[in-house]
Amino acid sequence: MKTYDAIIIGSGQGGTPLAKKLAKAGWKTALIEKQYIGGTCVNVGCTPTKTMIASAKTIYTITQAHTLGVEAELKSVDIATILKRKSDVVDLFRDGSQKGVEETENLELLWGKAAFTGKNELQVMLNSGGSEIISAPRIIISAGAHAAIPKIPGIEDSGYLTSASLMELTEIPKHLLIIGAGYIALEFGQMYRRFGSQVTIVEQGERILVKEDEDVSHTVLEFLQQEGIRVICKSGVTKIDNQEDYLLVSLKDGQELPVSHLLVAAGRTPNTSDLNLEKAGVIVTKKGHIQVNEFLETSAEGIYAIGDIKGGPQFTHIAYNDYIILAQNLLANKQITTDRIVPYCMFTDPQLGRVGITETEAQNKGLNIKVACLPMSKVARAIEVGDQRGFMKAVVDADSGQILGAAIIAEDGGEIMSVLQMAMLGRIPHQQIRKMIFAHPLYSESLNNLFLTLEK
Numbered sequence: 001m002k003t004y005d006a007i008i009i010g011s012g013q014g015g016t017p018l019a020k021k022l023a024k025a026g027w028k029t030a031l032i033e034k035q036y037i038g039g040t041c042v043n044v045g046c047t048p049t050k051t052m053i054a055s056a057k058t059i060y061t062i063t064q065a066h067t068l069g070v071e072a073e074l075k076s077v078d079i080a081t082i083l084k085r086k087s088d089v090v091d092l093f094r095d096g097s098q099k100g101v102e103e104t105e106n107l108e109l110l111w112g113k114a115a116f117t118g119k120n121e122l123q124v125m126l127n128s129g130g131s132e133i134i135s136a137p138r139i140i141i142s143a144g145a146h147a148a149i150p151k152i153p154g155i156e157d158s159g160y161l162t163s164a165s166l167m168e169l170t171e172i173p174k175h176l177l178i179i180g181a182g183y184i185a186l187e188f189g190q191m192y193r194r195f196g197s198q199v200t201i202v203e204q205g206e207r208i209l210v211k212e213d214e215d216v217s218h219t220v221l222e223f224l225q226q227e228g229i230r231v232i233c234k235s236g237v238t239k240i241d242n243q244e245d246y247l248l249v250s251l252k253d254g255q256e257l258p259v260s261h262l263l264v265a266a267g268r269t270p271n272t273s274d275l276n277l278e279k280a281g282v283i284v285t286k287k288g289h290i291q292v293n294e295f296l297e298t299s300a301e302g303i304y305a306i307g308d309i310k311g312g313p314q315f316t317h318i319a320y321n322d323y324i325i326l327a328q329n330l331l332a333n334k335q336i337t338t339d340r341i342v343p344y345c346m347f348t349d350p351q352l353g354r355v356g357i358t359e360t361e362a363q364n365k366g367l368n369i370k371v372a373c374l375p376m377s378k379v380a381r382a383i384e385v386g387d388q389r390g391f392m393k394a395v396v397d398a399d400s401g402q403i404l405g406a407a408i409i410a411e412d413g414g415e416i417m418s419v420l421q422m423a424m425l426g427r428i429p430h431q432q433i434r435k436m437i438f439a440h441p442l443y444s445e446s447l448n449n450l451f452l453t454l455e456k
Protein backbone atom coordinates (compact mmCIF):
# COMPACT_ATOMS: atom_id res chain seq x y z
CA MET A 1 0.00 0.00 0.00
CA LYS A 2 1.30 3.44 -0.96
CA THR A 3 1.16 6.12 1.72
CA TYR A 4 1.07 9.88 1.35
CA ASP A 5 0.90 12.88 3.66
CA ALA A 6 -2.32 13.99 1.93
CA ILE A 7 -4.70 12.70 -0.72
CA ILE A 8 -7.12 14.89 -2.65
CA ILE A 9 -10.09 13.37 -4.50
CA GLY A 10 -11.12 15.51 -7.46
CA SER A 11 -9.16 18.06 -9.50
CA GLY A 12 -11.64 20.97 -9.56
CA GLN A 13 -10.91 24.59 -8.76
CA GLY A 14 -10.40 23.78 -5.07
CA GLY A 15 -8.77 20.36 -5.29
CA THR A 16 -6.06 21.23 -7.83
CA PRO A 17 -4.61 24.35 -6.16
CA LEU A 18 -4.81 22.65 -2.75
CA ALA A 19 -2.89 19.63 -4.05
CA LYS A 20 -0.20 21.89 -5.51
CA LYS A 21 0.01 24.01 -2.36
CA LEU A 22 0.43 21.02 -0.04
CA ALA A 23 3.00 19.42 -2.36
CA LYS A 24 4.98 22.65 -2.62
CA ALA A 25 5.01 22.82 1.19
CA GLY A 26 6.83 19.47 1.14
CA TRP A 27 3.88 17.16 1.74
CA LYS A 28 3.92 13.96 -0.29
CA THR A 29 0.58 14.43 -2.03
CA ALA A 30 -1.68 12.42 -4.35
CA LEU A 31 -4.39 13.98 -6.54
CA ILE A 32 -6.97 11.51 -7.89
CA GLU A 33 -9.05 12.42 -10.92
CA LYS A 34 -11.38 10.11 -12.79
CA GLN A 35 -11.95 12.27 -15.86
CA TYR A 36 -10.50 15.69 -16.68
CA ILE A 37 -8.23 18.05 -14.79
CA GLY A 38 -10.15 21.22 -13.94
CA GLY A 39 -13.44 19.57 -12.96
CA THR A 40 -16.85 21.02 -13.81
CA CYS A 41 -15.84 24.68 -14.05
CA VAL A 42 -13.18 24.32 -16.71
CA ASN A 43 -14.61 21.40 -18.68
CA VAL A 44 -18.42 21.63 -18.61
CA GLY A 45 -19.28 24.66 -16.47
CA CYS A 46 -18.12 28.25 -16.27
CA THR A 47 -15.46 28.24 -18.99
CA PRO A 48 -17.45 26.72 -21.88
CA THR A 49 -20.71 28.50 -21.00
CA LYS A 50 -19.16 31.93 -20.72
CA THR A 51 -17.26 31.36 -23.97
CA MET A 52 -20.48 30.43 -25.80
CA ILE A 53 -22.44 33.25 -24.14
CA ALA A 54 -19.96 35.67 -25.74
CA SER A 55 -21.17 34.45 -29.16
CA ALA A 56 -24.80 34.90 -28.11
CA LYS A 57 -24.06 38.44 -26.92
CA THR A 58 -22.57 39.25 -30.33
CA ILE A 59 -25.81 38.13 -31.97
CA TYR A 60 -27.77 40.41 -29.65
CA THR A 61 -25.44 43.33 -30.38
CA ILE A 62 -26.03 42.85 -34.11
CA THR A 63 -29.80 42.74 -33.68
CA GLN A 64 -29.68 45.95 -31.61
CA ALA A 65 -27.17 47.74 -33.85
CA HIS A 66 -29.83 49.79 -35.65
CA THR A 67 -30.74 51.52 -32.36
CA LEU A 68 -27.20 52.97 -32.39
CA GLY A 69 -27.46 54.03 -36.00
CA VAL A 70 -25.59 51.07 -37.45
CA GLU A 71 -27.27 48.95 -40.09
CA ALA A 72 -26.13 45.36 -39.57
CA GLU A 73 -27.64 42.08 -40.59
CA LEU A 74 -27.32 38.73 -38.85
CA LYS A 75 -26.66 36.32 -41.67
CA SER A 76 -26.31 33.02 -39.84
CA VAL A 77 -25.18 31.39 -36.63
CA ASP A 78 -22.38 28.90 -37.16
CA ILE A 79 -22.80 26.52 -34.22
CA ALA A 80 -19.87 24.37 -35.37
CA THR A 81 -17.49 27.33 -35.05
CA ILE A 82 -19.04 28.38 -31.74
CA LEU A 83 -18.51 24.85 -30.37
CA LYS A 84 -14.97 24.65 -31.78
CA ARG A 85 -14.04 27.96 -30.15
CA LYS A 86 -15.57 26.73 -26.88
CA SER A 87 -13.56 23.48 -27.04
CA ASP A 88 -10.34 25.37 -27.83
CA VAL A 89 -10.77 27.60 -24.78
CA VAL A 90 -11.58 24.57 -22.59
CA ASP A 91 -8.49 22.74 -23.90
CA LEU A 92 -6.32 25.78 -23.24
CA PHE A 93 -7.47 26.04 -19.61
CA ARG A 94 -7.47 22.28 -19.00
CA ASP A 95 -4.04 21.68 -20.52
CA GLY A 96 -2.53 24.58 -18.59
CA SER A 97 -3.94 23.22 -15.36
CA GLN A 98 -2.77 19.67 -16.09
CA LYS A 99 0.74 20.87 -16.94
CA GLY A 100 0.85 22.76 -13.64
CA VAL A 101 -0.07 19.58 -11.75
CA GLU A 102 2.39 17.40 -13.64
CA GLU A 103 5.25 19.83 -13.05
CA THR A 104 4.70 20.09 -9.29
CA GLU A 105 7.26 18.27 -7.21
CA ASN A 106 5.93 15.90 -4.51
CA LEU A 107 2.59 15.69 -6.34
CA GLU A 108 1.46 12.44 -7.93
CA LEU A 109 -1.53 12.48 -10.28
CA LEU A 110 -3.55 9.25 -10.24
CA TRP A 111 -6.08 8.83 -13.06
CA GLY A 112 -8.93 6.78 -11.67
CA LYS A 113 -11.98 6.59 -9.46
CA ALA A 114 -11.50 6.69 -5.70
CA ALA A 115 -13.64 5.10 -2.99
CA PHE A 116 -12.98 4.64 0.73
CA THR A 117 -12.02 1.20 2.00
CA GLY A 118 -11.31 2.37 5.55
CA LYS A 119 -10.85 5.48 7.68
CA ASN A 120 -7.66 6.74 6.05
CA GLU A 121 -7.61 4.37 3.12
CA LEU A 122 -8.83 4.51 -0.46
CA GLN A 123 -9.05 2.16 -3.39
CA VAL A 124 -8.40 3.79 -6.75
CA MET A 125 -9.86 1.98 -9.76
CA LEU A 126 -7.27 3.08 -12.28
CA ASN A 127 -8.42 4.26 -15.72
CA SER A 128 -5.52 2.30 -17.17
CA GLY A 129 -6.84 -0.91 -15.55
CA GLY A 130 -6.34 -2.51 -12.18
CA SER A 131 -6.53 -0.78 -8.85
CA GLU A 132 -4.35 0.61 -6.13
CA ILE A 133 -4.83 0.94 -2.37
CA ILE A 134 -3.45 4.18 -0.94
CA SER A 135 -3.63 5.87 2.43
CA ALA A 136 -2.92 9.17 4.15
CA PRO A 137 -3.58 10.80 7.53
CA ARG A 138 -5.28 13.69 5.66
CA ILE A 139 -7.83 13.11 2.92
CA ILE A 140 -9.61 16.00 1.22
CA ILE A 141 -12.80 15.22 -0.71
CA SER A 142 -13.35 17.60 -3.58
CA ALA A 143 -15.44 15.39 -5.85
CA GLY A 144 -18.11 17.91 -6.91
CA ALA A 145 -21.64 17.28 -8.16
CA HIS A 146 -23.56 16.30 -11.28
CA ALA A 147 -26.88 17.26 -12.86
CA ALA A 148 -29.90 16.08 -10.87
CA ILE A 149 -32.47 14.30 -13.04
CA PRO A 150 -36.02 14.46 -11.67
CA LYS A 151 -38.09 11.28 -11.81
CA ILE A 152 -40.58 12.01 -14.59
CA PRO A 153 -42.38 9.29 -16.56
CA GLY A 154 -40.70 9.01 -19.97
CA ILE A 155 -37.59 11.05 -19.11
CA GLU A 156 -35.18 8.13 -19.52
CA ASP A 157 -36.32 7.53 -23.12
CA SER A 158 -36.49 11.23 -24.00
CA GLY A 159 -32.82 11.68 -24.90
CA TYR A 160 -32.77 14.59 -22.45
CA LEU A 161 -29.81 16.95 -22.38
CA THR A 162 -27.87 18.28 -19.41
CA SER A 163 -25.82 21.48 -19.46
CA ALA A 164 -22.80 19.31 -20.39
CA SER A 165 -24.36 17.40 -23.29
CA LEU A 166 -26.14 20.46 -24.71
CA MET A 167 -22.72 22.04 -25.24
CA GLU A 168 -21.82 19.05 -27.44
CA LEU A 169 -24.99 19.23 -29.57
CA THR A 170 -24.04 20.08 -33.14
CA GLU A 171 -27.45 21.46 -34.08
CA ILE A 172 -29.42 24.39 -32.74
CA PRO A 173 -32.62 23.04 -31.13
CA LYS A 174 -35.82 24.11 -32.87
CA HIS A 175 -37.70 24.24 -29.57
CA LEU A 176 -35.76 23.81 -26.34
CA LEU A 177 -37.81 23.09 -23.23
CA ILE A 178 -35.89 23.67 -20.01
CA ILE A 179 -36.85 22.14 -16.67
CA GLY A 180 -35.91 24.55 -13.87
CA ALA A 181 -35.37 28.32 -13.77
CA GLY A 182 -32.07 28.66 -11.92
CA TYR A 183 -28.76 29.98 -13.22
CA ILE A 184 -28.22 27.17 -15.73
CA ALA A 185 -31.71 27.47 -17.19
CA LEU A 186 -31.57 31.24 -17.54
CA GLU A 187 -28.03 31.43 -18.95
CA PHE A 188 -28.67 28.61 -21.45
CA GLY A 189 -32.23 29.74 -22.20
CA GLN A 190 -31.11 33.20 -23.23
CA MET A 191 -28.06 31.86 -25.11
CA TYR A 192 -30.06 29.38 -27.20
CA ARG A 193 -32.87 31.89 -27.79
CA ARG A 194 -30.23 34.17 -29.28
CA PHE A 195 -28.86 31.27 -31.35
CA GLY A 196 -32.38 30.94 -32.81
CA SER A 197 -34.19 28.34 -30.69
CA GLN A 198 -37.72 28.73 -29.43
CA VAL A 199 -37.27 28.46 -25.65
CA THR A 200 -39.77 27.46 -22.96
CA ILE A 201 -38.73 27.37 -19.30
CA VAL A 202 -40.82 25.35 -16.83
CA GLU A 203 -40.23 26.07 -13.14
CA GLN A 204 -41.86 24.43 -10.13
CA GLY A 205 -41.41 27.45 -7.85
CA GLU A 206 -43.75 30.41 -7.84
CA ARG A 207 -41.23 32.56 -9.72
CA ILE A 208 -37.78 32.39 -11.29
CA LEU A 209 -34.77 32.90 -9.00
CA VAL A 210 -36.99 32.44 -5.98
CA LYS A 211 -34.18 33.15 -3.49
CA GLU A 212 -33.79 36.68 -4.88
CA ASP A 213 -35.99 39.68 -4.06
CA GLU A 214 -39.19 39.86 -6.07
CA ASP A 215 -38.13 43.02 -7.94
CA VAL A 216 -34.92 41.26 -9.01
CA SER A 217 -36.70 38.15 -10.20
CA HIS A 218 -39.36 40.27 -11.95
CA THR A 219 -36.81 42.39 -13.83
CA VAL A 220 -34.86 39.32 -14.99
CA LEU A 221 -38.12 37.72 -16.15
CA GLU A 222 -39.00 40.89 -18.05
CA PHE A 223 -35.79 41.04 -20.06
CA LEU A 224 -35.99 37.33 -20.88
CA GLN A 225 -39.58 37.71 -22.04
CA GLN A 226 -38.59 40.73 -24.15
CA GLU A 227 -36.42 38.35 -26.16
CA GLY A 228 -39.33 35.95 -26.64
CA ILE A 229 -38.54 33.35 -23.99
CA ARG A 230 -41.64 31.74 -22.52
CA VAL A 231 -41.50 31.13 -18.76
CA ILE A 232 -44.10 28.96 -17.02
CA CYS A 233 -43.90 29.02 -13.20
CA LYS A 234 -45.76 27.03 -10.52
CA SER A 235 -45.68 24.14 -12.95
CA GLY A 236 -43.74 21.02 -13.78
CA VAL A 237 -43.37 18.31 -16.37
CA THR A 238 -45.61 15.33 -15.60
CA LYS A 239 -44.86 13.13 -18.61
CA ILE A 240 -42.66 13.01 -21.70
CA ASP A 241 -43.72 11.04 -24.77
CA ASN A 242 -40.96 10.34 -27.26
CA GLN A 243 -42.74 10.68 -30.59
CA GLU A 244 -40.98 9.84 -33.82
CA ASP A 245 -39.49 13.28 -34.52
CA TYR A 246 -40.39 15.33 -31.46
CA LEU A 247 -41.03 15.11 -27.72
CA LEU A 248 -44.52 15.67 -26.40
CA VAL A 249 -44.14 17.24 -22.96
CA SER A 250 -47.14 17.28 -20.60
CA LEU A 251 -47.29 19.96 -17.92
CA LYS A 252 -49.06 20.01 -14.56
CA ASP A 253 -51.85 22.27 -15.85
CA GLY A 254 -52.70 19.80 -18.63
CA GLN A 255 -50.88 21.68 -21.43
CA GLU A 256 -49.06 19.50 -23.96
CA LEU A 257 -46.05 21.04 -25.67
CA PRO A 258 -44.36 19.50 -28.71
CA VAL A 259 -40.62 20.31 -28.42
CA SER A 260 -37.46 19.20 -30.19
CA HIS A 261 -35.09 19.05 -27.18
CA LEU A 262 -35.26 18.89 -23.42
CA LEU A 263 -32.66 20.44 -21.10
CA VAL A 264 -32.72 19.36 -17.47
CA ALA A 265 -31.48 22.20 -15.25
CA ALA A 266 -33.08 21.24 -11.96
CA GLY A 267 -30.10 21.56 -9.62
CA ARG A 268 -27.09 19.34 -8.91
CA THR A 269 -26.58 16.16 -6.89
CA PRO A 270 -23.34 15.72 -4.89
CA ASN A 271 -21.00 12.92 -6.07
CA THR A 272 -21.11 11.13 -2.73
CA SER A 273 -22.91 7.91 -3.55
CA ASP A 274 -19.88 6.04 -4.98
CA LEU A 275 -17.35 7.12 -2.38
CA ASN A 276 -18.21 4.50 0.31
CA LEU A 277 -18.15 7.31 2.85
CA GLU A 278 -19.63 5.09 5.56
CA LYS A 279 -16.37 3.06 5.55
CA ALA A 280 -14.58 6.22 6.68
CA GLY A 281 -17.27 7.38 9.12
CA VAL A 282 -18.05 10.48 7.04
CA ILE A 283 -21.63 11.64 7.63
CA VAL A 284 -23.73 12.99 4.76
CA THR A 285 -26.85 15.16 4.96
CA LYS A 286 -30.33 14.09 3.79
CA LYS A 287 -29.56 15.59 0.38
CA GLY A 288 -26.33 13.58 0.16
CA HIS A 289 -23.90 16.45 0.79
CA ILE A 290 -20.92 15.82 3.05
CA GLN A 291 -21.54 17.42 6.42
CA VAL A 292 -18.74 19.80 7.41
CA ASN A 293 -18.17 22.29 10.22
CA GLU A 294 -16.95 25.86 9.73
CA PHE A 295 -13.36 24.57 9.35
CA LEU A 296 -14.43 22.23 6.49
CA GLU A 297 -13.81 19.22 8.75
CA THR A 298 -16.09 16.22 8.24
CA SER A 299 -17.33 13.95 11.02
CA ALA A 300 -14.19 11.78 10.54
CA GLU A 301 -10.90 13.05 11.91
CA GLY A 302 -8.38 13.96 9.22
CA ILE A 303 -11.01 14.01 6.44
CA TYR A 304 -12.15 17.31 4.94
CA ALA A 305 -14.58 18.31 2.19
CA ILE A 306 -14.43 21.35 -0.09
CA GLY A 307 -16.47 22.73 -3.00
CA ASP A 308 -19.87 21.59 -4.27
CA ILE A 309 -19.82 18.22 -2.51
CA LYS A 310 -20.27 19.83 0.90
CA GLY A 311 -23.45 21.76 -0.02
CA GLY A 312 -24.01 25.49 0.43
CA PRO A 313 -23.39 27.93 -2.41
CA GLN A 314 -22.18 26.05 -5.51
CA PHE A 315 -19.70 28.34 -7.19
CA THR A 316 -16.15 28.02 -8.41
CA HIS A 317 -14.99 30.91 -6.24
CA ILE A 318 -16.42 29.11 -3.19
CA ALA A 319 -14.47 25.92 -4.04
CA TYR A 320 -11.37 28.09 -4.54
CA ASN A 321 -11.93 29.97 -1.29
CA ASP A 322 -12.41 26.63 0.53
CA TYR A 323 -8.90 25.75 -0.68
CA ILE A 324 -7.52 29.06 0.64
CA ILE A 325 -9.11 28.42 4.06
CA LEU A 326 -8.05 24.78 4.32
CA ALA A 327 -4.50 25.35 3.10
CA GLN A 328 -3.92 27.92 5.83
CA ASN A 329 -5.51 25.74 8.50
CA LEU A 330 -3.50 22.67 7.46
CA LEU A 331 -0.16 24.30 6.75
CA ALA A 332 -0.08 27.19 9.20
CA ASN A 333 -2.23 25.78 12.01
CA LYS A 334 -4.70 28.62 11.57
CA GLN A 335 -8.37 28.44 12.60
CA ILE A 336 -9.92 30.22 9.62
CA THR A 337 -13.64 29.57 9.14
CA THR A 338 -16.07 29.67 6.23
CA ASP A 339 -17.77 32.73 7.70
CA ARG A 340 -17.46 34.87 4.57
CA ILE A 341 -19.26 37.26 2.26
CA VAL A 342 -20.57 35.31 -0.75
CA PRO A 343 -20.68 37.14 -4.09
CA TYR A 344 -22.04 35.65 -7.32
CA CYS A 345 -22.92 36.66 -10.81
CA MET A 346 -25.44 35.19 -13.20
CA PHE A 347 -24.14 35.65 -16.73
CA THR A 348 -27.36 36.51 -18.44
CA ASP A 349 -27.34 39.76 -20.40
CA PRO A 350 -27.74 42.03 -18.49
CA GLN A 351 -25.91 40.25 -15.71
CA LEU A 352 -27.21 39.82 -12.18
CA GLY A 353 -24.39 40.62 -9.76
CA ARG A 354 -25.26 39.74 -6.17
CA VAL A 355 -23.53 39.94 -2.83
CA GLY A 356 -24.59 39.60 0.80
CA ILE A 357 -28.11 39.75 2.15
CA THR A 358 -31.28 40.44 0.12
CA GLU A 359 -33.86 43.04 1.15
CA THR A 360 -36.32 40.26 1.99
CA GLU A 361 -33.79 38.44 4.18
CA ALA A 362 -32.99 41.68 6.01
CA GLN A 363 -36.70 42.31 6.63
CA ASN A 364 -37.28 38.76 7.83
CA LYS A 365 -34.41 39.18 10.30
CA GLY A 366 -35.99 42.41 11.55
CA LEU A 367 -32.90 44.45 10.71
CA ASN A 368 -33.09 48.25 10.70
CA ILE A 369 -32.26 48.87 7.05
CA LYS A 370 -32.48 51.43 4.29
CA VAL A 371 -32.63 50.43 0.63
CA ALA A 372 -30.99 52.45 -2.14
CA CYS A 373 -32.28 51.85 -5.65
CA LEU A 374 -31.38 53.39 -9.00
CA PRO A 375 -32.76 52.31 -12.39
CA MET A 376 -30.12 51.89 -15.11
CA SER A 377 -32.12 54.42 -17.15
CA LYS A 378 -30.66 57.03 -14.72
CA VAL A 379 -27.07 55.82 -15.19
CA ALA A 380 -25.03 57.96 -17.60
CA ARG A 381 -22.93 55.08 -18.93
CA ALA A 382 -26.01 52.91 -19.58
CA ILE A 383 -27.67 55.74 -21.52
CA GLU A 384 -24.50 56.37 -23.53
CA VAL A 385 -23.98 52.75 -24.55
CA GLY A 386 -27.69 52.30 -25.21
CA ASP A 387 -28.54 49.54 -22.73
CA GLN A 388 -30.76 50.80 -19.95
CA ARG A 389 -32.11 47.44 -18.80
CA GLY A 390 -31.94 46.69 -15.06
CA PHE A 391 -31.29 48.53 -11.81
CA MET A 392 -28.84 48.88 -8.94
CA LYS A 393 -29.97 48.18 -5.42
CA ALA A 394 -28.14 48.14 -2.10
CA VAL A 395 -29.36 47.20 1.36
CA VAL A 396 -27.63 49.25 4.08
CA ASP A 397 -27.66 49.23 7.85
CA ALA A 398 -29.67 52.31 8.84
CA ASP A 399 -27.56 52.92 11.95
CA SER A 400 -23.98 52.24 10.84
CA GLY A 401 -24.31 53.00 7.12
CA GLN A 402 -22.58 49.69 6.32
CA ILE A 403 -23.60 47.89 3.14
CA LEU A 404 -25.25 44.56 3.92
CA GLY A 405 -26.01 43.38 0.41
CA ALA A 406 -26.47 44.42 -3.20
CA ALA A 407 -28.13 43.31 -6.42
CA ILE A 408 -26.98 44.87 -9.67
CA ILE A 409 -28.81 44.05 -12.88
CA ALA A 410 -26.76 45.72 -15.56
CA GLU A 411 -24.55 45.07 -18.55
CA ASP A 412 -21.51 44.64 -16.30
CA GLY A 413 -23.52 44.04 -13.13
CA GLY A 414 -20.97 41.59 -11.73
CA GLU A 415 -18.14 44.13 -11.90
CA ILE A 416 -20.22 46.87 -10.22
CA MET A 417 -21.27 44.39 -7.54
CA SER A 418 -17.59 43.62 -6.87
CA VAL A 419 -16.95 47.28 -6.07
CA LEU A 420 -19.65 47.10 -3.40
CA GLN A 421 -18.22 43.79 -2.16
CA MET A 422 -14.89 45.54 -1.59
CA ALA A 423 -16.73 48.30 0.29
CA MET A 424 -18.38 45.65 2.47
CA LEU A 425 -15.02 44.02 3.20
CA GLY A 426 -13.38 47.37 3.90
CA ARG A 427 -16.39 48.50 5.97
CA ILE A 428 -16.81 51.64 3.89
CA PRO A 429 -20.22 53.17 4.73
CA HIS A 430 -22.60 54.35 2.02
CA GLN A 431 -22.13 58.01 3.05
CA GLN A 432 -18.46 57.74 2.03
CA ILE A 433 -19.23 56.00 -1.29
CA ARG A 434 -21.75 58.75 -2.00
CA LYS A 435 -18.85 61.26 -2.08
CA MET A 436 -16.10 58.99 -3.37
CA ILE A 437 -14.38 59.90 -6.64
CA PHE A 438 -14.86 57.43 -9.50
CA ALA A 439 -13.65 57.90 -13.07
CA HIS A 440 -16.33 59.41 -15.29
CA PRO A 441 -18.41 57.96 -16.89
CA LEU A 442 -17.95 54.44 -15.50
CA TYR A 443 -20.89 52.35 -14.35
CA SER A 444 -19.31 52.41 -10.87
CA GLU A 445 -19.47 56.21 -10.85
CA SER A 446 -23.23 55.83 -10.49
CA LEU A 447 -22.71 54.38 -7.02
CA ASN A 448 -22.49 58.10 -6.03
CA ASN A 449 -26.04 58.56 -7.29
CA LEU A 450 -27.23 55.22 -5.94
CA PHE A 451 -26.42 56.35 -2.41
CA LEU A 452 -27.56 59.91 -3.07
CA THR A 453 -31.08 58.42 -3.21
CA LEU A 454 -30.76 57.73 0.54
CA GLU A 455 -30.27 61.45 1.25
CA LYS A 456 -33.49 62.44 -0.47
Ligand SMILES: Cc1cc2nc3c(=O)[nH]c(=O)nc-3n(C[C@H](O)[C@H](O)[C@H](O)COP(=O)(O)OP(=O)(O)OC[C@H]3O[C@@H](n4cnc5c(N)ncnc54)[C@H](O)[C@@H]3O)c2cc1C
Pocket: 009, 010, 011, 012, 013, 014, 015, 032, 033, 034, 035, 036, 037, 038, 039, 040, 041, 042, 044, 045, 046, 049, 112, 113, 114, 115, 142, 143, 144, 145, 163, 164, 184, 271, 274, 275, 306, 307, 308, 309, 314, 315, 316, 317, 318, 319, 347
Ligand atom coordinates in the same frame (compact mmCIF):
# COMPACT_ATOMS: atom_id res chain seq x y z
C1 LIG B 1 -23.17 24.79 -16.68
C2 LIG B 1 -22.53 25.32 -15.43
C3 LIG B 1 -22.11 26.63 -15.40
C4 LIG B 1 -21.52 27.15 -14.26
N1 LIG B 1 -21.12 28.44 -14.25
C5 LIG B 1 -20.54 28.96 -13.15
C6 LIG B 1 -20.07 30.30 -13.13
O1 LIG B 1 -20.19 31.03 -14.10
N2 LIG B 1 -19.47 30.75 -12.02
C7 LIG B 1 -19.31 29.96 -10.91
O2 LIG B 1 -18.74 30.42 -9.93
N3 LIG B 1 -19.74 28.69 -10.89
C8 LIG B 1 -20.34 28.17 -11.98
N4 LIG B 1 -20.76 26.87 -11.98
C9 LIG B 1 -20.56 26.06 -10.76
C10 LIG B 1 -19.10 25.57 -10.67
O3 LIG B 1 -18.75 24.94 -11.89
C11 LIG B 1 -18.96 24.60 -9.51
O4 LIG B 1 -19.42 25.22 -8.34
C12 LIG B 1 -17.50 24.20 -9.31
O5 LIG B 1 -16.95 23.69 -10.48
C13 LIG B 1 -17.39 23.18 -8.18
O6 LIG B 1 -16.06 22.78 -8.05
P1 LIG B 1 -15.68 21.47 -7.24
O7 LIG B 1 -14.19 21.40 -7.25
O8 LIG B 1 -16.39 21.40 -5.97
O9 LIG B 1 -16.25 20.27 -8.12
P2 LIG B 1 -15.93 19.84 -9.62
O10 LIG B 1 -15.41 20.96 -10.40
O11 LIG B 1 -17.15 19.15 -10.10
O12 LIG B 1 -14.73 18.80 -9.48
C14 LIG B 1 -14.90 17.52 -8.99
C15 LIG B 1 -13.94 16.59 -9.69
O13 LIG B 1 -13.91 15.37 -8.98
C16 LIG B 1 -13.85 14.31 -9.92
N5 LIG B 1 -14.39 13.12 -9.22
C17 LIG B 1 -15.65 12.93 -8.76
N6 LIG B 1 -15.75 11.76 -8.12
C18 LIG B 1 -14.53 11.20 -8.16
C19 LIG B 1 -14.01 9.99 -7.67
N7 LIG B 1 -14.75 9.12 -6.98
N8 LIG B 1 -12.70 9.73 -7.90
C20 LIG B 1 -11.92 10.58 -8.60
N9 LIG B 1 -12.36 11.75 -9.08
C21 LIG B 1 -13.65 12.06 -8.86
C22 LIG B 1 -14.70 14.79 -11.08
O14 LIG B 1 -14.37 14.09 -12.27
C23 LIG B 1 -14.33 16.26 -11.13
O15 LIG B 1 -13.23 16.49 -11.98
C24 LIG B 1 -21.34 26.32 -13.11
C25 LIG B 1 -21.76 24.99 -13.14
C26 LIG B 1 -22.35 24.49 -14.29
C27 LIG B 1 -22.78 23.06 -14.32
Ligand SMILES: NC(=O)c1ccc[n+]([C@@H]2O[C@H](COP(=O)([O-])OP(=O)(O)OC[C@H]3O[C@@H](n4cnc5c(N)ncnc54)[C@H](O)[C@@H]3O)[C@@H](O)[C@H]2O)c1
Pocket: 150, 179, 180, 181, 182, 183, 184, 185, 187, 202, 203, 204, 205, 209, 210, 235, 236, 237, 265, 266, 267, 268, 313, 314, 315, 344, 345, 346, 347
Ligand atom coordinates in the same frame (compact mmCIF):
# COMPACT_ATOMS: atom_id res chain seq x y z
N1 LIG C 1 -23.18 32.08 -13.10
C1 LIG C 1 -23.05 31.17 -12.16
O1 LIG C 1 -22.43 31.37 -11.12
C2 LIG C 1 -23.64 29.80 -12.38
C3 LIG C 1 -24.11 29.44 -13.63
C4 LIG C 1 -24.64 28.16 -13.79
C5 LIG C 1 -24.68 27.30 -12.71
N2 LIG C 1 -24.21 27.69 -11.52
C6 LIG C 1 -24.28 26.79 -10.34
O2 LIG C 1 -24.76 25.53 -10.73
C7 LIG C 1 -25.72 25.08 -9.79
C8 LIG C 1 -26.81 24.33 -10.51
O3 LIG C 1 -27.59 25.21 -11.33
P1 LIG C 1 -29.11 24.89 -11.64
O4 LIG C 1 -29.66 26.04 -12.38
O5 LIG C 1 -29.23 23.52 -12.20
O6 LIG C 1 -29.73 24.76 -10.19
P2 LIG C 1 -30.50 25.79 -9.26
O7 LIG C 1 -30.60 25.09 -7.96
O8 LIG C 1 -29.91 27.14 -9.32
O9 LIG C 1 -31.95 25.90 -9.92
C9 LIG C 1 -32.75 24.77 -10.14
C10 LIG C 1 -34.17 25.23 -10.36
O10 LIG C 1 -34.90 24.13 -10.84
C11 LIG C 1 -36.14 24.09 -10.18
N3 LIG C 1 -36.60 22.69 -10.22
C12 LIG C 1 -36.08 21.61 -9.59
N4 LIG C 1 -36.75 20.49 -9.92
C13 LIG C 1 -37.71 20.86 -10.81
C14 LIG C 1 -38.70 20.16 -11.50
N5 LIG C 1 -38.84 18.83 -11.38
N6 LIG C 1 -39.53 20.86 -12.30
C15 LIG C 1 -39.41 22.19 -12.45
N7 LIG C 1 -38.47 22.92 -11.80
C16 LIG C 1 -37.63 22.26 -10.99
C17 LIG C 1 -35.86 24.61 -8.80
O11 LIG C 1 -37.03 25.10 -8.18
C18 LIG C 1 -34.85 25.72 -9.10
O12 LIG C 1 -35.48 26.94 -9.37
C19 LIG C 1 -26.25 26.31 -9.08
O13 LIG C 1 -26.33 26.06 -7.71
C20 LIG C 1 -25.27 27.39 -9.37
O14 LIG C 1 -24.60 27.78 -8.20
C21 LIG C 1 -23.69 28.93 -11.33
